[in-house]
Amino acid sequence: MxxxxxxxxxxxxxxxxxxxxxxxxxxxxxxxxxxxxxxxxxxxxxxxxxxxxxxxxxxxxxxxxxxxxxxxxxxxxxxxxxQGHALDDDTHHEVRRVDLVELVSSLVERQRVLAEAKDMRLLLLVEQPDQRGCWVDGDPVKLERVMGNLLGNAIKFSPPRSTVSIAVDRGFDNAKIAVRDQGPGISAEGRTRIFEVFHRESGTEQVPGLGLGLFITKQIVESHGGTIDVTSEPGQGSTFLVEIPLAADEPYADLA
CATH class of the missing domain: 1.10.287 (Helix Hairpins)
Structure with missing residues (x-):
């Protein structure tokens, strides 16, 4: 041979x-x-x-x-x-009926200790005219991870004594969650790559992180049928907007 x-x-x-x-x-x-x-x-x-x-x-x-x-x-x-499920796995969900108002409110309270360490203010705004909550069908742990990543980044990249605003709004078809910070903002090139794996904005090398959080966040949001976008200008802070479809019996509930 x-x-x-x-x-x-x-x-x-x-x-x-x-x-x-x-x-x-x-x-x-x-x-x-x-x-x-x-x-x-x-x-x-x-x-x-x-x-x-x-x-x-x-x-x-x-x-x-x-x-x-x-x-x-x-x-x-x-x-x-x-069990072998990656943190960005978009196929393994424990789907439940989730009230995003309660989920976001709870997370904001738990994150206040991080904000207080930097003398920062967390401002929660909730738009739900009839006080019925904002219900979606999804994995509560992964949805909490989405909000944890966005809120954690806002606190981490914002200067001391600044304000981070979190707004929850129940629309006709989608739940909308906006997280706005007063951080350094994101460049035009950075906005096109911000959700890529391992991407770090120039000038943030001294801030701990691997560039995974927003990549994972996007995967989770899209696996729930939603979208995520960012608006930002250098020196003007950033606003991340997440939209997730309401539960099947929620759309147009305000008109019932």
Whole structure:
């Protein structure tokens, strides 16, 4: 049997090396997910125990409820990873009826601690004339991740003592969520690439991040049948607008 060509041997060795590295990365990822799951469960369990306390101070109870909800979200994301679902997976959804007003309001309250650390103000505006909520059919964990990414970016990139505004509006067909900051703004070229994977706007290298958040956000929004867009000018801040179809029995409800 003739010996393999030198080029084929080199290719086989390179494929073997790549497969070995991939196997190592998979093991490290599995170990990381496993190690993250335990503290998340501990936080969730302890917060549940505290919430069962009959004499818990109302202010403390509200903070523990926020902690518990964050732990639930973290546990769900870890569970997705452990089952092989990527964070930008747009096919795996646990669809439920979700009130976006409640989801956004809860997240804003939990993010206030980050804003207060920079002496910033979070302003929540809700437009729902009949106070019935703003209902969509979607994955609550992933929708919360969308808002967490947008609000987290607004706080991270805005200067101290500035204001971040979050507006929720129930239209006829779509729920609309706008997040406006007073940050450095985005260049014209940056706006065309802002949702690309690993994209970072020039001049933001000193701010922690990998350029994944907005890419993942866009994937999640579009997988829910929605859209996301940005308006911005350098030095004038940015506004991100998310639109998601209302639940099947919600459109034109104001006219019923």
């Amino acid at each position: 003739p010996s393999e060509e030198p080029g084929q041997e080199l290719l086989l060795r390179e494929l073997g090396r790549i497969n070995s590295e991939l196997a190592t990365h998979r093991r490290l990822s599995a170990m990381t997910v496993h190690d993250l799951a335990n503290p998340a469960q501990v936080i969730m369990g302890l917060s549940e125990l505290l919430l069962d306390h009959p004499t818990l101070d109302p202010f403390v109870r509200s903070r523990v409820e926020q902690l518990h909800r964050s732990a639930v979200t973290m546990s769900a994301l870890i569970a997705d990873l452990s």
